[in-house]
Amino acid sequence: MDPILLIKAALMGVVEGLTEFLPISSTGHLILAGSLMGFTGEAAKVFDIAIQTGAMFAVIWEYRRRLIGTVAGVAHDPVAQRFVRNLLIAFMPAAVLGLAFGKVVKLHLFHPVPVAMAFIVGGVVILFVETWHRRRYGERDLQGTRRARVESVDDMTALDALKVGCMQCLALIPGTSRSGxxxxxxxxxxxxxxxxxxxxxxxxxxxxxAAGAYSVWKERAALHASDLPMFAVGLVVSFFSALLCIRWLIRYVSTHDFTVFAWYRIAFGAIVLATAWGGWVSWSA
Structure with a gap:
């Protein structure tokens, strides 16, 4: 395996881990980083999706007690049953739409310029929502001087889960951000x-x-045994960088809002568009 390729895989793993849970779009950053490093092609697109699994293992590790307790109690504990039900409900809309339109989205939107435009639009939306949230709940307590309707994941209804699941469908557009x-x-x-x-x-x-497993299976003809070290490096690096990000973000949201990420999205998207349209950077798919 080419050591330069392994270095690129490690850098992509860092990008994935540090951006997956922030409202700035990990897929968008991976597309842009891959374009800059010449890390492109069908195998690279599968790699970008597959290494998200490493970030998810970081979530499993960080919340292992809750998840183990849920698995142990799902047969008899109403709270565990409701939690699993809500996850399944929230998961289904994106799963259905992803299967139906994933190929079209990859073909037309997995490119730097559409990603940059989604960055800017998403940043504007975050600014609007944060302004609305401050007016409704006040400045003193970022969780709300008035109690939020849903304070804990255990307070969620099936309808709440469905609403969030429908919002997740927007993340099919690269640059939107699933977490955002x-x-x-x-x-x-x-x-x-x-x-x-x-x-x-x-x-x-x-x-x-599920997206990672499906992508690897669907595009298996484009992959080779020699790609395994590249995928392994990306998964491991994304796991550790995501773990750091999760722990930092939980502390951050207790005292801050997401405005800084909105301005970052707008500025970053504008730079990509300016460099693309000005011909200063040759962004490739």
Whole structure:
């Protein structure tokens, strides 16, 4: 295996792990980083999706006590049963639409310029929602001076799960951000900021692990045994970088909002568009 390729895989793993749970789009960053490094092609697209599984293992590790307790109690504990039910409900919309339109989305939108445009639009949406959230709940307590309707994932109804699941479908558009769509959408639906963030973590487990497995299976003809070291490096690096990000983000949302990420998205998207249209950077698919 080419050591340069392994270095690129490690860098892509860092990008995935540090961006998967922030509202800035890991897929968008992977597409842009891959374009800059010349890490492109069908195998690279499968790699981008597959290494998200490493980030999901970080969630499983960080919340292992809750998840083990849920598995142990799912046969008799109503709270565990409701949690599993809500995850399945929230997972289904993106699973159905992903199967129906995933190929079309990859063909037309997995390119730097559409990603940059989605970055900007998503940043504007986050600014709008954060402004609305502050007006409704006040400045002193970022979770709300008035109690949010849904303070914990255990307070969620099936309808709450369906709403968040529908918001996750927006993440089929690369550059939108799965975590951003679910967290910001959940806040609009009355979730506290921390509850929205935590449920986004949990929802990513079935969503991204299923997407990774399906992508590898579907594109298996484009992969070779020699690609295994590249995938292994990406998975391991994404796991450790995601673990650091999860722990940091949980602390961050207790005292901050997402405005800084909105301005980052807008600025980054504008730079990509300017460099593309000005011909300063040759962005490739």
């Amino acid at each position: 769509a679910t967290i910001i959408g959940a806040m609009v639906f009355g979730f506290s900021r921390q509850c929205a963030t935590e449920f986004s973590f949990y929802l990513g487990i079935p969503t991204l692990m």
